[in-house]
Amino acid sequence: MRRHYEELAGNLLSLGEDVKSVVVTSPEPGAGCTSLCLGLGAALAGMGRKAAVVDCNLENPSLHRMLGEPNFVGLTSGLKGDRALEQYGHEAVPGLLVVPTGPVTSDPGLLEIAKFVEIVRGLEAGRDVVILDAPVARRVLRSPNLSGGFDGVLLVIHAARTSKSTARATTDDLLDAGANLLGVVLNGVVQEA
Amino acid sequence: MRSISPVGGPGWQDEQRDDFLLSELVYVMGRRRLLVAGTMLVLVLVALLFGLLKEPVYTAEATVSVKPREDLVNNEEREAFMEEVRGAVVTQRLLRGVMRHAGWQAGLAEFTERLDADPFVTRNGETGLQVRFSGSQPEQAARAANAYADLFVARVERLNDERLAGGALAADALVERRATPPAGAGLRYLTYAALAAGLGILLGGACALLLEGRTRSWRDARDAELTLRAPVLGVIPDYSHIEEG
Numbered sequence: 001m002r003r004h005y006e007e008l009a010g011n012l013l014s015l016g017e018d019v020k021s022v023v024v025t026s027p028e029p030g031a032g033c034t035s036l037c038l039g040l041g042a043a044l045a046g047m048g049r050k051a052a053v054v055d056c057n058l059e060n061p062s063l064h065r066m067l068g069e070p071n072f073v074g075l076t077s078g079l080k081g082d083r084a085l086e087q088y089g090h091e092a093v094p095g096l097l098v099v100p101t102g103p104v105t106s107d108p109g110l111l112e113i114a115k116f117v118e119i120v121r122g123l124e125a126g127r128d129v130v131i132l133d134a135p136v137a138r139r140v141l142r143s144p145n146l147s148g149g150f151d152g153v154l155l156v157i158h159a160a161r162t163s164k165s166t167a168r169a170t171t172d173d174l175l176d177a178g179a180n181l182l183g184v185v186l187n188g189v190v191q192e193a
Numbered sequence: 194m195r196s197i198s199p200v201g202g203p204g205w206q207d208e209q210r211d212d213f214l215l216s217e218l219v220y221v222m223g224r225r226r227l228l229v230a231g232t233m234l235v236l237v238l239v240a241l242l243f244g245l246l247k248e249p250v251y252t253a254e255a256t257v258s259v260k261p262r263e264d265l266v267n268n269e270e271r272e273a274f275m276e277e278v279r280g281a282v283v284t285q286r287l288l289r290g291v292m293r294h295a296g297w298q299a300g301l302a303e304f305t306e307r308l309d310a311d312p313f314v315t316r317n318g319e320t321g322l323q324v325r326f327s328g329s330q331p332e333q334a335a336r337a338a339n340a341y342a343d344l345f346v347a348r349v350e351r352l353n354d355e356r357l358a359g360g361a362l363a364a365d366a367l368v369e370r371r372a373t374p375p376a377g378a379g380l381r382y383l384t385y386a387a388l389a390a391g392l393g394i395l396l397g398g399a400c401a402l403l404l405e406g407r408t409r410s411w412r413d414a415r416d417a418e419l420t421l422r423a424p425v426l427g428v429i430p431d432y433s434h435i436e437e438g
Contacts (some may be wrong), residue, residue, distance in 0.1 A: 001432055007428025036429060153428065159411040164420050168406075171421045175206050183426035186417045192432045 008185060012040070012129070012154075013049070015182055021130040021150035022182065023056075025140045027170035032187040033159040035063045037133040037144035038098070044065060045095030049128040052089070052097040054120055056111060057135045061101035067092060076101025078119050081104065081112060086126060086172040097127065117149040137170045141177050152182035159189040205424065218398065220419050224412075225401035232400065240389035244382050250327050253334035253372035256343040257322040259312075259349065264361040268314050275312035275320050278364055282348045283310070294340035295333070310341060321369065338372035381402030434438035 012019065024040075026033050031162075037053045044051035044124045054075055055063035064071040078085040078099070088098035110116070123130045132150065140146040140153070149152070153174060157167050209308075222229050259278055265271050288301060299303050309325040324341050330332035349366035411417055414425040 001430070004427060004429050008429070011426040024380060032429075039429070040427075086275040155421075155423070157411065157421075159431070161409055162411070163407060163409050164411070165406040167417075168421055171423055181206060181423060184301040184417055184421055185429065186411055186414060186425055187429045188431040188433070189411065189413065189428050 001039075002043065002046070002102070005039040006047065008040055008048055009043040009049075012182070013044075015152070019151045019182065020124045020128070021132065021152075023132045023140060023146050023150050023153045024156060025106075025134040025137045025146075025153060026158070027137050027158040027166045028158075028164055029060065029136055030161055031156045033057075033156050034066050034133050036083045036156055036185060036187055037063070037131045038066060041096045041098070041129075041131055042093055044063075045093055048095070049097050050097075050126065051129045051131065052086075052099065052127045053131045053133060054085070054089075054099040054123070055101045055133045057103055057133055058104050058110065059135055059139070061104060063098060063133055064100040067098065067168050069100070071100045071102060071104075074100035076102035076105060076110065078102070079113065079115055085123055086187055099123075111143055111145055117145050120150070137174060140179075141173055147174070147177055147179045152180045154182050155184045156187050157184055158187050161188070205422070214422075217419050218402075220416075221401050221405045222398050224416075225397070225404065228401055228404070229394060229397030232397030233390050236389040236393035236396070237386050242381060244385045248329055249381065250329065251332070251334045252325055252327045252373055252374040253332040253338040254370075255324045255338040255368060255372040256370040257324065257342045257345055257366055258319070258369040259321050259364050259366045261320065262365065265318075268318065269318050269391040271314045271318060272312070274364075275314065275322070278349065279310070279312055279322070281352055282345055287344055287348055290344050291337065291341045294344065295337035297333075297337060304337075308337070308341065310345075324372070328373070331376075335372040335374045337366075342368045342371070 002159070012022065023043065024033050024037050034055070034057075041051040041053040053063065055061055056075060057063075058076070061071060064074070073083070073088045075088070076087045081088070085099055086097060086101060089097045092098045120130060120132065130150075134140050134146055136153065155167075155171060171181065171184070228419070248416075260274065261274050265274055285301070288305065292301065292304050307327045309323075309327075311323045312320070313323055314320050322342075322345060324338050324345070326334050326337040326341065328337060346366045346368055349364055353363060353365075405420075411420075414428050417423075417425045
């Protein structure tokens with residue numbers, strides 16, 4: 001397992017120094033974005049890089065659930081507060097900062113304010129890579145901040161749940177929208193014995 | 194470490210994505226080769242069965258050249274001349290004679306149904322008659338077409354003779370090209386099979402593409418690269434069984 005995440009981390013780093021913040025999304029829910037973000041972050045940390053994972057999926061926060069932690073503070077706290085986003089997260093493993101969503105409000109435009117990009121970009125100062133666990137691709141496409149505010153987009157396809165036509169349409173939509181699609185991650189591949 | 198693919202190079206995002214690549218088609222058909230081969234086989238069998246059950250039709254063709262003895266100035270006149278010749282030559286008597294010469298046993302109605310004799314005028318002013326006959330045997334078809342052409346020529350000559358005795362027609366006719374028996378059944382079956390195989394590949398390929406678009410089964414990085422035309426940066430195996438355990 002570790003080897004596969006390290007390979008992904010290596011491929012991501014090979015894209016260049018310009019890629020510091022990556023939006024991770026999928027065509028449909030259930031593709032495994034959150035576990036992939038954590039796995040990728042852990043692999044980067046294991047490779048001696050400083051990484052951060054920020055849960056931006058306000059519709060379905062799952063980072064804290066996956067870690068079995070509360071969601072009292074996080075991204076939304078940072079958006080409303082004055083402190084740096086780093087202060088609203090914690091190190092899950094050495095070198096890996098995790099920032100959950102924080103208390104989720106019913107305000108759908110929270111991710112559209114300029115401060116969102118600003119505070120997440122602020123993490124780049126102390127981190128080699130910032131990974132954003134984003135909502136599904138159609139939501140990303142509706143959000144100028146998520147689709148164009150960061151260095152690139154990584155599309156997660158689940159090998160047993162995502163239909164090929166949906167994946168192809170999502171890839172086309174992201175490119176048509178001008179998103180810097182870095183590449184695709186195929187998740188949940190059943191390995192033949 | 195980065196995945197190597199034709200779409201993985203720099204600037205891949207700017208490539209034209211609307212066109213369907215041959216490599217994609219070959220890949221999909223390769224993945225669904227059983228479907229494609231099965232469809233092709235079924236259609237070939239149906240075509241062969243159809244060929245065996247259907248009464249074969251062989252069409253033989255002969256050409257008769259008819260030249261007017263007078264100079265005709267334009268094609269309209271030539272067409273009118275050919276209609277006049279046909280009207281004068283083709284009679285029930287001629288047709289019965291052709292049937293006799295061709296050894297045709299069935300009735301006149303069926304014979305005329307299988308016969309197609311059309312006058313023609315070429316661009317350079319040549320006039321004549323195209324004779325086609327469709328029979329269930331290649332030899333029979335050729336025999337009937339040739340008998341019609343021979344008797345047509347003989348009848349034109351006779352009308353020329355009659356002209357000397359006061360008739361109106363003056364033309365020279367000869368059989369320019371005799372009919373030969375058309376290709377045998379083997380070639381016909383082969384043609385049916387080849388057409389069915391081509392159709393089978395098209396139909397099977399279309400079904401394969403349709404199914405491939407709806408499938409939720411991704412095999413590997415190459416599968417994803419070809420389908421999405423995007424570089425695959427990572428492949429994470431399914432480890433849900435480990436989590437459950």
